[in-house]
Amino acid sequence: MIERSSVLELTRDQIVTRIERGAKQRGFPYSAEDLIHAYHEGRLDDPSAVADLVGLAALLPDNDPLFVRP
Amino acid sequence: MSAPELDQLLGQVRELTKQYLAGGTDAFGAFCDLLNLLLRVTVLDGPGARITAGPRLKDGRDRMVIEGGLAREDDIVRLRDGRFLRLFVILFREPHNGGHRMKVEQAEYQYQVDDAGNRWVFRYDYRREPRDQHPATHLQVRGKLYEPVPLYRGILERTHFPTGRVSIEAVARLLIEQFSVSPASPSEIWRPVLAESERAFDQIAHRPLSGPSA
Numbered sequence: 623m624i625e626r627s628s629v630l631e632l633t634r635d636q637i638v639t640r641i642e643r644g645a646k647q648r649g650f651p652y653s654a655e656d657l658i659h660a661y662h663e664g665r666l667d668d669p670s671a672v673a674d675l676v677g678l679a680a681l682l683p684d685n686d687p688l689f690v691r692p
Numbered sequence: 693m694s695a696p697e698l699d700q701l702l703g704q705v706r707e708l709t710k711q712y713l714a715g716g717t718d719a720f721g722a723f724c725d726l727l728n729l730l731l732r733v734t735v736l737d738g739p740g741a742r743i744t745a746g747p748r749l750k751d752g753r754d755r756m757v758i759e760g761g762l763a764r765e766d767d768i769v770r771l772r773d774g775r776f777l778r779l780f781v782i783l784f785r786e787p788h789n790g791g792h793r794m795k796v797e798q799a800e801y802q803y804q805v806d807d808a809g810n811r812w813v814f815r816y817d818y819r820r821e822p823r824d825q826h827p828a829t830h831l832q833v834r835g836k837l838y839e840p841v842p843l844y845r846g847i848l849e850r851t852h853f854p855t856g857r858v859s860i861e862a863v864a865r866l867l868i869e870q871f872s873v874s875p876a877s878p879s880e881i882w883r884p885v886l887a888e889s890e891r892a893f894d895q896i897a898h899r900p901l902s903g904p905s906a
Contacts, residue, residue, distance in 0.1 A: 624704050625732075627724035628761060629743045637746055640765060647808050664824035668850050670800070670817045670832060674767055674780035677798050680755055681746025 634686070637678050644675045654679070655688050701885050704729060709892045715793035720756045720783055723794065726889060727758060727779075727860055731769065733877045733885050734864040738762060738770045741779055754785040755797075768807060773873045777863070778802035778809055796820065796898070801863045803871065813871075816858045820898060827854035828900035854902035861890035 632640070641654040648671055650657060660666050661676045669676075679688055708729065711722030720743055728740035742761035749755075759767035760779040768776045782797040799818040805811040815832045822828045830852040837848045844851045864886060867873040875882050 624708065624725055625728065627721060627728055627741065627743055629745060630761070630764065632744060632746045634747050643765070648810070662823050666824075667845050668832075669824055669826065670815060670830070670852070673798065673817060673819065674759070674778065674800050677780060677782050677800075678744075678746075678757065680782050680797065681744070681748050681757060683748050686747075 632678075632681065634682060637681060638688070641675045641678055645672060648672060648675075658688055698881050698884060701729070701733065701881065702888050705885060705888045709889060712794055713892070713896070715785055715788065715791060719785065719792075719794040720758070723781075723783060724758045727781075730860060730864060730886060730889055733882045734875055735771050735773075735777070735867050735873045736769055736876065737772045737774075740769060754792075755782065756784075757782055762807075766807070768804070768809070771803075771867065771873055772876060773867075773871070775873075776804045776807055776809075777867075778804060778812075778815075779860075801858070801860065803863075803867065816855065816863065817852075818857060820900070822904075825903060826852040827902045829855050829857055829902075831855050831858075857893075857897040857899055859890050859893045859897070861886040861893065 638654045641657060645652055645657050650672055652660065657672060658676055658679055661669055661672065666672065682688060705726065708722045708726035712719045712726065724741055724743050731740050739761045741758050744757040744759055758781040760769040760777065762768050762770055767780045768778050771777055778800060780800045783794055784797055785792045785794050796818065797820050800815065802809065802815040803813045805813065812834050814834070818829045820828070832849055832852060834849040837843065868875050
């Protein structure tokens with residue numbers, strides 16, 4: 623019998639909180655928006671250190687304010 | 693475990709591999725179930741990986757994260773040596789030949805001593821479309837280099853060594869064979885199970901260049 627995996631549904635707020643808390647723990651004192659822009663613009667020395675955090679944003683729609691600067 | 697149990701495990705590996713290769717709506721679940729099966733016969737202690745979804749699904753897209761499920765707020769699993777593996781894979785489905793197929797957008801496997809990940813040991817990364825000059829598939833090692841050569845940013849852990857695509861099967865083998873993690877089953881079980889799954893991965897894995905072409 624195959625054991626089935628669990629599913630976690632995150633809201634936008636929960637995703638943003640996880641990104642910002644993780645970034646702070648790893649020494650990147652950025653907002654989620656700043657971290658994502660710094661990552662995508664290639665401005666981080668070690669992007670792999672936060673690739674999972676930035677990757678969480680892939681669960682948001684493309685038109686989310688995190689991706690679209692005013 | 694006995695020979696019949698091995699046959700059963702190999703059957704499950706084949707069934708789950710077939711499901712995720714088919715790219716249907718159950719592909720994400722099959723991929724995660726397979727990953728957990730592989731971890732449970734090798735290095736896992738406690739809860740395995742989970743599927744994490746977000747608002748994007750409600751937007752009509754098809755993208756999910758497979759991540760370590762030890763804690764709700766993190767993406768690690770506990771290993772049988774008391775250390776941790778950060779496990780994070782982004783999967784997406786796209787139309788293909790009248791149906792769909794599932795692809796990996798990003799994958800990260802990081803062996804670490806603490807749950808926060810500040811004391812990490814090695815990290816394998818794959819990014820389908822990297823936005824910087826680092827190799828799309830690379831290895832980083834947090835350690836010291838004994839010879840005085842000019843490293844990127846001056847420290848070994850910032851150096852991105854290009855690699856081929858590294859599978860979760862390869863990481864499990866590495867942890868058992870090179871880092872002395874005690875396996876959850878005899879080698880007569882875990883070796884053929886990993887091999888069965890890794891063969892399928894090798895046939896479909898995207899292999900990017902080691903850096904930008906321009």
